[in-house]
Amino acid sequence: MVVDRRTQIFIWVAWFAVFPIGLWTAYKISPPTHFYHHFDFLVTTGLSCIVALIPIVVNQIPFSVTQWLTLFVFLKYGLFAEVILAQIITFIVLLRLRLPKEKRYNFPLNSIMFMIVSLVSGAIYYIFGGEHVQAGNLTINFVVLAGLYMASYFIINQILFTGAFSFLYKTRKPLITKAFLWEGLIHLIAFPVGITLFFLYDLVGVSSFLLVGAPIISTQLILLKYNTSKEINQYL
Numbered sequence: 001m002v003v004d005r006r007t008q009i010f011i012w013v014a015w016f017a018v019f020p021i022g023l024w025t026a027y028k029i030s031p032p033t034h035f036y037h038h039f040d041f042l043v044t045t046g047l048s049c050i051v052a053l054i055p056i057v058v059n060q061i062p063f064s065v066t067q068w069l070t071l072f073v074f075l076k077y078g079l080f081a082e083v084i085l086a087q088i089i090t091f092i093v094l095l096r097l098r099l100p101k102e103k104r105y106n107f108p109l110n111s112i113m114f115m116i117v118s119l120v121s122g123a124i125y126y127i128f129g130g131e132h133v134q135a136g137n138l139t140i141n142f143v144v145l146a147g148l149y150m151a152s153y154f155i156i157n158q159i160l161f162t163g164a165f166s167f168l169y170k171t172r173k174p175l176i177t178k179a180f181l182w183e184g185l186i187h188l189i190a191f192p193v194g195i196t197l198f199f200l201y202d203l204v205g206v207s208s209f210l211l212v213g214a215p216i217i218s219t220q221l222i223l224l225k226y227n228t229s230k231e232i233n234q235y236l
């Protein structure tokens with residue numbers, strides 16, 4: 001499907017307005033605590049970029065599996081840090097897809113969508129009393145609110161994706177699809193992984209990224225290899 005040039009220009013103009021306002025809003029809601037000078041945050045960003053480059057492909061639809069990292073960053077460093085990381089991941093994922101020139105509007109479009117997703121889900125977390133605590137002070141209430149944040153992130157993302165599809169292609173897209181179910185499954189798996197990483201980080205520090213990240217990246221590589229082999233067999 002082709003998006004007309006006027007719509008593409010509108011998306012770029014909207015991005016130039018929404019992006020700085022979104023960053024400013026995230027900064028005011030949850031000011032950074034010098035995370036940009038923090039070596040561990042840089043390690044998290046690097047790991048996120050690696051994971052973003054290894055998507056899980058189901059029925060030729062790539063799924064990014066970085067939600068456990070964005071959850072960890074949000075709980076550890078706050079909303080502003082999560083917004084920065086989510087924008088970096090979005091750029092890396094789209095860059096890997098090597099979009100043709102006529103589809104480069106997906107960069108500002110996805111940036112706007114994930115900016116809104118981050119801000120709204122983060123605001124919901126704070127409105128219900130969510131705080132950024134040490135792993136040693138974990139409570140049931142904290143885990144429940146983290147789950148609320150994750151659920152909000154997923155639901156808002158799906159609503160925006162469906163709305164954007166209808167806006168761009170002037171056709172309705174059903175909300176419940178196979179991609180919707182796979183995305184939901186990925187979020188369900190990512191939630192306990194993100195909480196585990198948050199807990200381990202305070203116990204063993206940066207080594208927790210290796211303990212949690214290594215098996216996940218290995219699994220993604222195996223699934224990617226399996227999918228490639230399956231496609232080759234289909235072609236043969």
